[in-house]
Amino acid sequence: MDAESPLLLGRAPELERLAALLGGARNRRGGALLVRGEPGIGKSTLLDETVRTARGLLVVRANGFEAESAMPYAALQRLGTPFADLVDGLPPRQAAALRIAAGLDRGEPPDRYLVGLGVLSVLAAAGEAEPVLCVVDDAHLLDAESLEVLAFVGRRLQAERVALLLAGRADAIAPTAVAGVPVLELAGLDPLDAVRLLDRAADEAIDPYVARRIAEETGGNPLALIDLAHDLTARELTASTLAPTPAPVGERLEAHYLRRFAAIPQDTRLWLLVAAAESTGDRALIEAAADRLGMPADAAGPAEDAQLVSLRGRVAFRHPLVRAAVYNGVSEADRRRAHEALGAVADGLGRADVAVWHAAAATVGTDERVAARMEAVADTAGGRGGTASRARLLVRAADLTPTGPARDARLIAAAEAASIAGAAQLALELLGRLDEDRLDPISLGRVLALRSLLALFVADHDGVVDGAATMLRVADLAHGLAPEFEQRALLRAFEGELTAEWAVRGATLPELGQRLAAGIDVAPGETAVLLRALAAHILQPYDEAVPVMRDAVELIRGMEDAQLSELGSVGVALTMALWDERTCIELLGRALRAARDVGALRTVDTMLWLLSLVELVRGDPAASGRYIEQVRELRRAIGYDAEQVVNASYLAWSGAPTELVEQVAEGILATGFAGAWTVAMTGLGIREIADGHYRDAFHRFEPLVAREFLQVTYQQLPDFVEAGVRSGRTADVRAAAARLDVFAAESGTPWIRGLAERSAALLADDDSAEPRYLAAIDHLTRSTARADLGRAHLVYGEWLRRMKRRREAREQLRLALAIFERAGAPAFAGRARRELEATGEHVTHHVPGDPGIDELTPREATIARLAADGRTNAEIGATLFISSNTVDYHLRKVFRKLGVTSRRQLAERLPAD
Numbered sequence: 001m002d003a004e005s006p007l008l009l010g011r012a013p014e015l016e017r018l019a020a021l022l023g024g025a026r027n028r029r030g031g032a033l034l035v036r037g038e039p040g041i042g043k044s045t046l047l048d049e050t051v052r053t054a055r056g057l058l059v060v061r062a063n064g065f066e067a068e069s070a071m072p073y074a075a076l077q078r079l080g081t082p083f084a085d086l087v088d089g090l091p092p093r094q095a096a097a098l099r100i101a102a103g104l105d106r107g108e109p110p111d112r113y114l115v116g117l118g119v120l121s122v123l124a125a126a127g128e129a130e131p132v133l134c135v136v137d138d139a140h141l142l143d144a145e146s147l148e149v150l151a152f153v154g155r156r157l158q159a160e161r162v163a164l165l166l167a168g169r170a171d172a173i174a175p176t177a178v179a180g181v182p183v184l185e186l187a188g189l190d191p192l193d194a195v196r197l198l199d200r201a202a203d204e205a206i207d208p209y210v211a212r213r214i215a216e217e218t219g220g221n222p223l224a225l226i227d228l229a230h231d232l233t234a235r236e237l238t239a240s241t242l243a244p245t246p247a248p249v250g251e252r253l254e255a256h257y258l259r260r261f262a263a264i265p266q267d268t269r270l271w272l273l274v275a276a277a278e279s280t281g282d283r284a285l286i287e288a289a290a291d292r293l294g295m296p297a298d299a300a301g302p303a304e305d306a307q308l309v310s311l312r313g314r315v316a317f318r319h320p321l322v323r324a325a326v327y328n329g330v331s332e333a334d335r336r337r338a339h340e341a342l343g344a345v346a347d348g349l350g351r352a353d354v355a356v357w358h359a360a361a362a363t364v365g366t367d368e369r370v371a372a373r374m375e376a377v378a379d380t381a382g383g384r385g386g387t388a389s390r391a392r393l394l395v396r397a398a399d400l401t402p403t404g405p406a407r408d409a410r411l412i413a414a415a416e417a418a419s420i421a422g423a424a425q426l427a428l429e430l431l432g433r434l435d436e437d438r439l440d441p442i443s444l445g446r447v448l449a450l451r452s453l454l455a456l457f458v459a460d461h462d463g464v465v466d467g468a469a470t471m472l473r474v475a476d477l478a479h480g481l482a483p484e485f486e487q488r489a490l491l492r493a494f495e496g497e498l499t500a501e502w503a504v505r506g507a508t509l510p511e512l513g514q515r516l517a518a519g520i521d522v523a524p525g526e527t528a529v530l531l532r533a534l535a536a537h538i539l540q541p542y543d544e545a546v547p548v549m550r551d552a553v554e555l556i557r558g559m560e561d562a563q564l565s566e567l568g569s570v571g572v573a574l575t576m577a578l579w580d581e582r583t584c585i586e587l588l589g590r591a592l593r594a595a596r597d598v599g600a601l602r603t604v605d606t607m608l609w610l611l612s613l614v615e616l617v618r619g620d621p622a623a624s625g626r627y628i629e630q631v632r633e634l635r636r637a638i639g640y641d642a643e644q645v646v647n648a649s650y651l652a653w654s655g656a657p658t659e660l661v662e663q664v665a666e667g668i669l670a671t672g673f674a675g676a677w678t679v680a681m682t683g684l685g686i687r688e689i690a691d692g693h694y695r696d697a698f699h700r701f702e703p704l705v706a707r708e709f710l711q712v713t714y715q716q717l718p719d720f721v722e723a724g725v726r727s728g729r730t731a732d733v734r735a736a737a738a739r740l741d742v743f744a745a746e747s748g749t750p751w752i753r754g755l756a757e758r759s760a761a762l763l764a765d766d767d768s769a770e771p772r773y774l775a776a777i778d779h780l781t782r783s784t785a786r787a788d789l790g791r792a793h794l795v796y797g798e799w800l801r802r803m804k805r806r807r808e809a810r811e812q813l814r815l816a817l818a819i820f821e822r823a824g825a826p827a828f829a830g831r832a833r834r835e836l837e838a839t840g841e842h843v844t845h846h847v848p849g850d851p852g853i854d855e856l857t858p859r860e861a862t863i864a865r866l867a868a869d870g871r872t873n874a875e876i877g878a879t880l881f882i883s884s885n886t887v888d889y890h891l892r893k894v895f896r897k898l899g900v901t902s903r904r905q906l907a908e909r910l911p912a913d
Helices: 012-026 043-052 074-089 092-101 112-129 144-156 191-201 208-217 222-231 234-241 249-262 266-277 283-292 301-305 320-328 332-348 352-361 368-383 387-399 405-420 424-431 441-458 461-465 467-478 483-503 509-518 526-539 542-557 561-577 581-597 601-617 621-638 648-654 658-670 674-690 694-706 710-714 717-726 730-747 750-763 766-781 786-802 806-823 826-838 858-868 873-880 884-898 903-909
Strands: 031-037 058-063 132-137 162-169 183-185
Touching: 012 031, 012 043, 012 132, 012 162, 012 183, 031 043, 031 144, 043 132, 043 162, 058 074, 074 092, 074 112, 074 132, 074 144, 092 112, 112 132, 112 144, 112 162, 112 873, 112 884, 144 162, 144 387, 144 621, 191 208, 191 222, 249 266, 249 320, 266 283, 266 301, 266 320, 266 332, 283 332, 332 352, 352 368, 368 387, 368 405, 387 405, 387 424, 405 424, 405 441, 424 441, 441 461, 441 467, 441 483, 461 467, 461 483, 467 483, 467 509, 483 509, 483 526, 483 561, 483 674, 509 526, 526 542, 526 561, 526 710, 542 561, 542 581, 542 730, 561 581, 561 601, 561 710, 581 601, 581 873, 601 621, 601 648, 601 674, 621 648, 621 806, 621 858, 621 873, 648 658, 648 674, 658 674, 674 694, 674 717, 674 826, 694 717, 694 730, 717 730, 717 750, 730 750, 750 766, 750 786, 766 786, 786 806, 786 826, 806 826, 858 873, 858 884, 858 903, 873 884, 884 903
Parallel strands: 031 162, 031 183, 058 132, 132 162
Antiparallel strands: none
């Protein structure tokens, strides 16, 4: 078929784009394309033509089917069958994920993104033998898991000999499901080509004016033009264009197909109804059901003769509107008979998932027996990692369930599954169906807990600021009924307090601390130890709280890595309260690796974000920026807009205008995330100190310190002291310095001891300051808080200059400048340069970066650093959720830009932090 054949008239630009997709796959430039348009617009025709011209490519195809839309990974299994022998060669976790998803093995349900990485690896491996073209039609009917995985693969294809081509109805694919996949919007033919097609399809000449009107009325839809031309005479076509209210093309075509349907024999009509009810086109299943209904073996023939279906292989309707006309053109009783027969046959074949789908379609009203079967299938789907499919199946089970506790339980479980699948709005809609007044306490607690979690997803201000109080209510509901649920709710309440911080409603810190303490003895175990530490953190004097918090941190350190992701905020709070930045980074790093291993990308996202914040707390904007870039890369993989990843505190450290940072922070505050607002304000205050605007910094920190909030306030105290001393408010900050001394005495980590000594040095008179400066540098050298060490060198150098000891001052200021430049702290680097110049040393104001490194793209820089740290291509690929081929592609570009030829040389250019 060429561009001049009737079905491809006017499609030259589209064919060129598809040819480019195939050419890229042949030349190791993998890519994906979603062809999107209305029914009959020519999507399938373009796919067929692409397959026809795919010379030298291995073509694998799979279509979406309505009956499989709630069967997790159903389409993916069909698409991946030719590559089954490649699974054993994958990394073990990816191979295990694919087997569990396919129902071949039992195990922990895999995250769909780990399944996606496995599919990407399989296709990349297959492409090494010969280029691969994956074609998926009717993508809008795919099960949610298959569509998400294919979209994930489409976003990550780059240096593979693989092309992915999807097609689906524009109005039936949620944009979020395929976000990030390039789209080819297939519109109707232009008027000239539409008229040419109509002329070719009609049996007799059509008046040009009439042809133009029909082309306009059909929107240039090729199938509509062809079928209307075949169905109506020239006179009828003319009459149709003169009607005062022409019917939409969809209605007209459906009526056209319904007339064809009515003209065929009764047995054939019933056979077509069975085929329409069995959307997968499984001919064996359709014929067995037709036989069960007493139809003759040749009943299908007239349907093919009438060009309503094709019987080659699977049963394929000419057009979705044909199937709609057949299915909707009969009585409800006939539809139920067809579904009952199909369900019985599927049961006999052991296909429980298909059988229950048809049983549900045959049910009038509610039926607990069918609902229970549907719930069992939903649980099986969940066991394969199909959270979205499980949610859909549970919703249908709930619809089949009589009003009462069982229906409520299924709706709650469906909402929880939808939340896990990332479908927050669906989860909220399901919760809205419940009558909360009739729920038992535990069920109501589950509903409230889920609403609180979803508030974070959708940035619901009221839900965020009420989150801690909501979770305390959940804990109260569970008291005496579900001890573990109660204690988990209390941990969530603490996390809610951290999130909303000073903006929290209905749960003051003392109230929270007292409720945490009351939950300690509810049940023994690890959670009780954590609750005891958090309660001590809130309620007890620091010297009494330290040993309790330290016991909890040691408990967390002894946990399996997989447990740590559930305790990210708790671990950060306790380690930061102890000024133990080293352990904080260690725990987050372990949790990050565990989440990456199982493909839990949303948990990975959270851990990376926390790491980016902690790096700012310990004063390393460069490291924070690398984590932020990984968040962007991750969100590209998931399909989110990576450009929306904004860390306001990082912007402040990096030199963004104050007004911009404040605008971003106010936007964050409007969603209820006051904790993130405080982090941003802290970053601005530090920036003001770096710029020498000490009075502004003092006034920014003063209300934050007065509004004391756990370890958040602790970490603002050193900056508050420096701002106060430099702005002449020494008396106002002595109490803060005294608190730092207490922290240093009780915690004793190098970080807090260094900060306490630095603050004391700033407050000391000239006769006693120097030992304190030297002690601060000594302690901070043994910490990992790079910028705080730089700031200790800086303030000591400034003191030395004031003491007229210029040579020694230069030495300290040079050390400070080197640290700030390496840490990516331009404001502090500028202050160090100005101080150096004040000693009489000439300093280049623009310190040039490494030309090669500066030329690296963010992704190349991330890959280069991971390779420099000793990671293999497979490990880097798993970290960034790309294939090893893509890693190799980028590394070759990195080597060329940096002028290196080995990983050893790369490590020398990018030394470890």
